Amino acid sequence: MPETPLPPLAILGAGSMGGAILQGVAASGLAPRVTVTNRTAAKAAALAELPGVTSIALDELPSGNVDAAAAADVVLIGVKPAMVPELLREIAPVLRPGTVVVSLAAGVTIATFEEILGADAPVLRSMPNTPAVVGKAVTGLAAGSAASPRDIATVRRLFETCGAVIELPESQIDALSTISGSGPAYVFLLIEELTKAAVGKGFDQAEARLMAEQTFIGAAALLEASGDDPAELRRRVTSPKGTTERAVAVLQGARLDELFATATDAALARARELAAGA
Numbered sequence: 001m002p003e004t005p006l007p008p009l010a011i012l013g014a015g016s017m018g019g020a021i022l023q024g025v026a027a028s029g030l031a032p033r034v035t036v037t038n039r040t041a042a043k044a045a046a047l048a049e050l051p052g053v054t055s056i057a058l059d060e061l062p063s064g065n066v067d068a069a070a071a072a073d074v075v076l077i078g079v080k081p082a083m084v085p086e087l088l089r090e091i092a093p094v095l096r097p098g099t100v101v102v103s104l105a106a107g108v109t110i111a112t113f114e115e116i117l118g119a120d121a122p123v124l125r126s127m128p129n130t131p132a133v134v135g136k137a138v139t140g141l142a143a144g145s146a147a148s149p150r151d152i153a154t155v156r157r158l159f160e161t162c163g164a165v166i167e168l169p170e171s172q173i174d175a176l177s178t179i180s181g182s183g184p185a186y187v188f189l190l191i192e193e194l195t196k197a198a199v200g201k202g203f204d205q206a207e208a209r210l211m212a213e214q215t216f217i218g219a220a221a222l223l224e225a226s227g228d229d230p231a232e233l234r235r236r237v238t239s240p241k242g243t244t245e246r247a248v249a250v251l252q253g254a255r256l257d258e259l260f261a262t263a264t265d266a267a268l269a270r271a272r273e274l275a276a277g278a
Contacts, residue, residue: 036068125144
């Protein structure tokens with residue numbers, strides 16, 4: 001039995017993250033009507049060929065955000081955080097009762113949305129990460145007080161077109177951002193360092209990159225395909241008294257658990273500073 005189509009959507013500010021969500025939605029075939037806005041004709045043209053998508057350049061149609069919001073049942077706010085309040089004030093008069101508004105903006109609280117749109121506006125705050133571009137996102141989703149279970153289910157289905165979704169209270173959004181939001185950077189850093197180690201052992205840059213990158217890609221694919229716990233997979237690779245055991249002992253001796261706890265604590269402190277306007 002085919003899935004129920006998503007309602008008419010608008011993505012206001014389809015930049016890197018909004019554009020990634022759009023790609024997932026369009027590829028899913030679940031959204032027959034999506035309107036997206038960007039400032040320039042060049043950015044708008046790049047999205048216009050996607051199926052079911054109407055792409056508006058605000059340079060050419062200044063009323064584009066208002067027009068898109070007025071016709072949508074779910075509106076995603078993808079502009080930069082500093083621009084969110086102005087955009088909300090612009091679209092508030094045309095939103096139909098029950099239109100669900102979803103934030104993609106880091107650091108902007110549900111309270112800010114409800115203050116401008118009204119306490120009865122269904123609002124959700126999302127925190128996707130960059131693998132949304134390839135359909136492998138982790139998206140944290142926090143609902144405002146006026147969002148119904150049906151609203152939440154609809155928005156969850158929307159984000160599931162580009163990856164996994166975790167529903168959580170808004171108080172946990174910043175903590176989630178330190179793991180899945182910043183997490184791709186941690187993985188890329190580990191790949192960088194393993195590549196350097198390979199170069200130090202006499203491999204050229206191309207060989208080193210291939211070994212390091214494909215090892216991470218392959219390990220992640222094995223983890224996904226097996227469904228086993230990462231610790232169990234690590235044990236299978238780590239033969240008693242073998243080379244891997246010796247290397248893992250060095251890594252564990254460096255207290256990686258403390259290092260990751262400290263790093264994510266630092267990210268969380270900065271997230272709270274940003275939320276406070278620092």
